[in-house]
Amino acid sequence: MEKIVECNKICKNFQMGEVTIDVLKGIDLTIKKGEFVSIMGPSGSGKSTLLYLIGGLDKATDGTILVNNKELSVMKDKEQSILRRRDIGFVFQFYNLIPNLNVEENILLPILLDGGKLKDYKEKLDKILEVVGLKDRRTHKPRELSGGQQQRVAIARALINEPDLILADEPIGNLDSKTGTEIMELFKKINREQGKTIVQVTHSREAAEYGTRIVNLLDGKVVET
Ligand code: ADP
Ligand code: MG
Numbered sequence: 001m002e003k004i005v006e007c008n009k010i011c012k013n014f015q016m017g018e019v020t021i022d023v024l025k026g027i028d029l030t031i032k033k034g035e036f037v038s039i040m041g042p043s044g045s046g047k048s049t050l051l052y053l054i055g056g057l058d059k060a061t062d063g064t065i066l067v068n069n070k071e072l073s074v075m076k077d078k079e080q081s082i083l084r085r086r087d088i089g090f091v092f093q094f095y096n097l098i099p100n101l102n103v104e105e106n107i108l109l110p111i112l113l114d115g116g117k118l119k120d121y122k123e124k125l126d127k128i129l130e131v132v133g134l135k136d137r138r139t140h141k142p143r144e145l146s147g148g149q150q151q152r153v154a155i156a157r158a159l160i161n162e163p164d165l166i167l168a169d170e171p172i173g174n175l176d177s178k179t180g181t182e183i184m185e186l187f188k189k190i191n192r193e194q195g196k197t198i199v200q201v202t203h204s205r206e207a208a209e210y211g212t213r214i215v216n217l218l219d220g221k222v223v224e225t
Contacts, residue, residue: 038211
């Protein structure tokens, strides 16, 4: 199988005044196209940091990361952000929706940011709303939706550019267990039926088991995969 993510000896430290915090201490991790990987580990072990580095939202202190054979961190800002929006979809614990935009506008945000027009995406939007089960909510504002529905909007937004890779940081961390299960079923469907590669960070063993592989982080290293 083709590789989609390749992390080589990733180190990340944060400088806090005089103090250096070594968060990641040499991570080697390869993810193949079509995998559904769950990253687990104690709070503060660097799970979010690793996910953000893979997604190009932050830069590693050392080591290289390739996504689709491209090294995001060496690209110019503009080139990087275009590629990031095209190749990678992000899902966060607190949904990160724009409160004054409705469901369709939130989903189309990555397209609108690249100069696309809402009217050209109606058909695609219909398909995605069907996938995430929100066909009857397209003009609702985030505050009019439940947490689970808001996360479905965020997942739809992550899918709109048809990226190969979806990165999800604690996607069910703010949801009750029944809703969490429904969201995990949705990720499983997206992985199986659309072949999307998914990398999720999770605290929950049950959620992690939805993945095809579990990667454990401890003290800045991958301890078991
Ligand atoms: P996890 O997601 O596994 O709970 P994080 O990746 O969020 O862990 O954080 C790992 C460590 O890095 C923590 O000690 C955290 O305080 C520190 N850290 C994360 N981001 C920053 C930052 N921007 N500046 C300073 N320290 C940070
Ligand atoms: Mg985290």
